[in-house]
Amino acid sequence: MADTSFPQLPTWDVNQKVNRFMLNHIEESLLMERPSETGPSIGEQFGQMHTVRLMWLQVAAPDLWRSSQRIDKQQIRSTIYLQQRLKASAHAVRELMIRSFTQGKVTGFSSTPDIFLSYLIAHESHHRGQILLTLKINDHQIPEEFEQAIWDWGKMAK
Helix, strand or coil: CCCCCCCCHHHHHHHHHHHHHHHHCCCHHHCCCCCCCCCCCHHHHHHHHHHHHHHHHHHHCHHHHHCCCCCCHHHCCCHHHHHHHHHHHHHHHHHHHHHHHHHCCCCCCCCCHHHHHHHHHHHHHHHHHHHHHHHHHCCCCCCHHHHHHCCCHHHHCC
C-alpha cells in the first residue's frame, strides 16, 4: 500500500496493523470484559474506533460514509466482525486522507490533514490503552511480548 505521493499514509497503515494485531491477540471470550460495571467493554472500545471514523467520513466524505456500515452492537462479541468493520473503515479513512492531502484540507476539521491524521491515531491509541487497562483490571495476564509488539511500530511497518 506504499504511496510515495503521500508519505503520511504508512503511519495510518501501521496504526491499523497495531489494531489488527491487538484484536487478533485478545481472546474472543474477553471482548465483553468491562473495566467497571458501567464502563465500555473491549468490543465496544474497538467499535468506538470504527464509529468515530464513520462520524468523520459523514462530515468530510459523505460518499465514503454512505458506503460504510455502522457497528451492530449485537455483533461486537465477534473478532471477525470487528476486524471486518475496522478494515473497511480504515480503507475509507485512507481514501479520505488521500483526498485531504491532495486538497490540503479536511472538510469539517479546523486544521491540516497531518494534524487530522494525528488526531485519529491519538484517538485510537487512547482506546487501545483503555483495552489494555480493562484486561489488567480484570486480572488477565498480558504477555510482555504483546505489550512490546504494539509499541514496535518500526517492526509493524515492515
